[in-house]
Amino acid sequence: MTHAPALTPEVLTTLIALVREHTGIAMTQRKSILLERRLQPRLQELSLHSYQDYLDRVVSDRDEVAHFIDLVTTNDTLFFRTPQVWDYFRDRYLPGWTRAHPGQTLKIWSAAAASGEELYSIAMLCEQFQQQVPSFRYQILASDISQQILGLAKAGQYSGRSVERIRLSHPDLLRKYFTASPYGVQVNQQLKQNVSFALHNLLEPLRPPQRFDLVFLRNVLIYFDAEHQETVLRQARHSLKDDGRLILGESETIARLATGYQFEFPMIYKTAEA
Numbered sequence: 001m002t003h004a005p006a007l008t009p010e011v012l013t014t015l016i017a018l019v020r021e022h023t024g025i026a027m028t029q030r031k032s033i034l035l036e037r038r039l040q041p042r043l044q045e046l047s048l049h050s051y052q053d054y055l056d057r058v059v060s061d062r063d064e065v066a067h068f069i070d071l072v073t074t075n076d077t078l079f080f081r082t083p084q085v086w087d088y089f090r091d092r093y094l095p096g097w098t099r100a101h102p103g104q105t106l107k108i109w110s111a112a113a114a115s116g117e118e119l120y121s122i123a124m125l126c127e128q129f130q131q132q133v134p135s136f137r138y139q140i141l142a143s144d145i146s147q148q149i150l151g152l153a154k155a156g157q158y159s160g161r162s163v164e165r166i167r168l169s170h171p172d173l174l175r176k177y178f179t180a181s182p183y184g185v186q187v188n189q190q191l192k193q194n195v196s197f198a199l200h201n202l203l204e205p206l207r208p209p210q211r212f213d214l215v216f217l218r219n220v221l222i223y224f225d226a227e228h229q230e231t232v233l234r235q236a237r238h239s240l241k242d243d244g245r246l247i248l249g250e251s252e253t254i255a256r257l258a259t260g261y262q263f264e265f266p267m268i269y270k271t272a273e274a
């Protein structure tokens with residue numbers, strides 16, 4: 001197995017610009033090793049001998065752009081990541097929303113869904129809530145920019161760290177909503193029945209336009225610079241109803257950005273006049 005020569009500073013600069021162009025993700029020159037590690041296997045698959053050759057391929061071949069995006073995005077996620085968010089969603093949000101919107105269908109967007117653990121965590125709590133309130137209805141849109149990771153979310157098959165985590169945190173829900181498979185576990189059809197999937201770049205308007213009650217936009221703003229964070233937040237605001245809520249990741253804040261949101265609780269924002 002031959003390795004391409006190391007990334008030169010010039011090629012690295014162009015690669016970083018290409019990552020930003022296609023995903024909005026801001027990388028610094030310190031990501032050189034990470035980019036090499038992620039792109040090297042693809043160079044070999046394509047029998048290319050240098051990163052410059054690969055750059056040329058991405059620029060000239062639209063089909064390669066999808067692979068490039070799969071490789072440069074970071075898709076770490078977990079079931080019930082950040083427990084406070086799920087306590088809020090189960091104990092405050094669902095009962096409060098249902099009281100305020102009788103007869104309506106709750107619309108939720110998991111806006112950087114990765115391999116789906118977040119969206120199925122939402123679905124499990126909605127299914128549980130429906131047992132207490134049988135008239136409760138919900139729909140979830142799950143989107144991501146990476147085609148490959150969205151395919152994993154649709155498949156709903158989990159193993160390793162993902163399964164270990166839910167086995168520890170919610171063993172009852174694991175037994176109830178998953179079936180053992182040769183691979184690990186498989187999400188039951190019940191959790192998929194109210195879910196749709198879309199390939200979507202958060203820097204662009206959602207097509208077709210939709211308005212949600214709740215947008216989970218967690219652990220993705222951290223990858224953008226302030227300018228792109230504002231763009232993403234503005235786009236998300238267009239997709240939220242006027243009494244909507246936005247949920248961010250635990251290391252994300254929008255306090256210093258000019259956005260149409262008001263702090264409600266840690267990580268939870270209400271929509272406000274922009």
Ligand SMILES: C[S@@+](CC[C@H](N)C(=O)[O-])C[C@H]1O[C@@H](n2cnc3c(N)ncnc32)[C@H](O)[C@@H]1O
Nearest residue numbers: 023073075076077112114145146201202218219
């Ligand atoms: C670290 S994961 C977060 C997953 C989940 N929301 C969570 O908090 O566990 C970040 C996801 O954002 C996606 N992403 C990165 N840039 C994006 C963009 N411009 N538009 C949509 N999704 C993007 C990545 O593909 C990745 O799956």
